Amino acid sequence: MKVQALIGFLLCFTAGFSVPTFAQPKPPARRKHHKFHAPPPFDQEHKDLTDVLQQAVVVNGSVSKVRYKWLVTHQTKLILYLKDMAHVTPKIYDSWSDKDKMAFLINAYNAFTMKLVVDNYPIKSIKKIGGIFKFLKSPWKIDFITLLWKRMSLDDIEHMLRTDFSDPRVHFAINCASIGCPAIRNEAYVGSRLDSQLDEQARLFLRDGVRNQIDVGNKTLKLSKIFDWYADDFNKKAGSVEKFIAPYITDDPIIRKSLMNNEYKITYTDYDWSLNDAKE
Numbered sequence: 337m338k339v340q341a342l343i344g345f346l347l348c349f350t351a352g353f354s355v356p357t358f359a360q361p362k363p364p365a366r367r368k369h370h371k372f373h374a375p376p377p378f379d380q381e382h383k384d385l386t387d388v389l390q391q392a393v394v395v396n397g398s399v400s401k402v403r404y405k406w407l408v409t410h411q412t413k414l415i416l417y418l419k420d421m422a423h424v425t426p427k428i429y430d431s432w433s434d435k436d437k438m439a440f441l442i443n444a445y446n447a448f449t450m451k452l453v454v455d456n457y458p459i460k461s462i463k464k465i466g467g468i469f470k471f472l473k474s475p476w477k478i479d480f481i482t483l484l485w486k487r488m489s490l491d492d493i494e495h496m497l498r499t500d501f502s503d504p505r506v507h508f509a510i511n512c513a514s515i516g517c518p519a520i521r522n523e524a525y526v527g528s529r530l531d532s533q534l535d536e537q538a539r540l541f542l543r544d545g546v547r548n549q550i551d552v553g554n555k556t557l558k559l560s561k562i563f564d565w566y567a568d569d570f571n572k573k574a575g576s577v578e579k580f581i582a583p584y585i586t587d588d589p590i591i592r593k594s595l596m597n598n599e600y601k602i603t604y605t606d607y608d609w610s611l612n613d614a615k616e
Contacts, residue, residue, distance in 0.1 A: 378424050380436055382443050382524030384417040392450070393522040394614040398544035400519040401614035402450065404457050411454055418447060422482045429484055436527035438501050443524050445493045445510045448481050452490075453513050453611070461609045462513040476512075504569040504580065505534035507562050508541045515608040516547060516560065535584070542585040547605055550585055555600045557581075561607045577602060 391410070392403050407414070421444055429437060449462070452475060456465045465475040476490045483493070497506045511520035518541040525533055541560070542548045549558040563570060563577050574580035582595035594600065 378420060378428070378440075380432075380439075380528075381526055382417075382439070384413050384420070385443055385447055385524040388414045388417065388447075388450075389520070389522045389524065393520055395519070395522050398519055398540040399546075400522065401612045402453075402513070402520065403614045403616060404450075404453055404611070405613075405616055407450065407454050408457055411451070414447060414451060414454075418451060421447070424484065426484050433527060434501060435530045438497065438503070438506065439525040439527045439530050441493055441497050442506060442509045444481070444483055445490060445497075446520060448493075449490060449511060449513050452478075452480065459611060461611055463609050498566075498569060502569075502573065503534070504566065504573050505538055507566055507569070508537035509534055511612075513612055515610045515612050516606075517612065518562075520612070538581075538584040542581055548585065549605070550591070550600075552591060555594065557600045557602045558605050559602055561604050563602070564604050 388407075392407050394401050394403060421440070424440070429440070432440070452465060453459065453462060459465065462475050466473045466478070476494075479487045479489050479492075481488045481490070481493070494510060497503075497510070508518040509521075509525060511517050518537060521533070521537070547560045551557075557578070559577070559581075563581075567577060570577045570580040576598055578595045578598050578600055582592045585595070586592060
């Protein structure tokens with residue numbers, strides 16, 4: 337009886353209570369992962385640069401100048417274009433055709449040159465730009481460019497063009513922001529049309545009558561210093577400077593034949609380093 341009474345007491349005592357239940361611990365909050373958005377494919381038509389050039393470049397026959405003063409306050413699209421260039425990885429670049437690579441590098445050279453001038457404007461010559469010690473570092477050796485995941489200079493880009501493609505016509509396409517340079521186009525270079533663009537640049541430059549002159553009577557040529565500085569490039573491609581320029585400087589078959597036979601004496605014109613500024 338005592339045992340039964342004890343059991344009954346315990347049952348009555350616990351009847352008013354419930355066994356406590358504990359909430360299960362919440363799992364730790366998941367860390368939010370931000371999705372990586374790859375930049376869109378690079379525009380091989382270089383439309384943004386063409387938009388800039390069509391507004392900033394003033395063309396007058398075989399001569400062109402840049403509205404640098406205007407560009408100082410209208411450089412947003414130029415900056416965006418240079419940022420797009422900086423997003424191109426070496427792997428992406430290597431997957432392109434040689435023509436697309438050349439167009440990319442020529443446009444990079446010209447666009448970064450404009451940016452360098454704009455950032456230092458007003459100046460009378462690009463040669464006035466340099467480091468703290470301007471007499472030690474030329475503007476072409478300043479590592480202010482981010483391209484293909486490297487810091488590089490304008491000289492570095494020119495070196496890539498000369499060594500990787502061995503096409504001397506690039507000397508008529510890259511523009512050093514000077515009157516003595518071949519004219520800067522008011523459109524970007526595009527891989528699909530690069531050959532025709534470079535041929536046109538060569539003809540315009542060699543037939544301008546100022547930086548390059550031909551005297552048929554005396555069989556002499558007065559050529560830009562470009563043909564002196566980069567003579568090795570032209571000799572390597574065609575055998576001589578005369579042979580290289582023959583198809584571009586004239587349509588006359590007799591004069592072309594004389595040039596191909598190296599019958600002309602070459603002298604060089606003075607190079608004008610004045611800024612190619614379309615003053616407004």
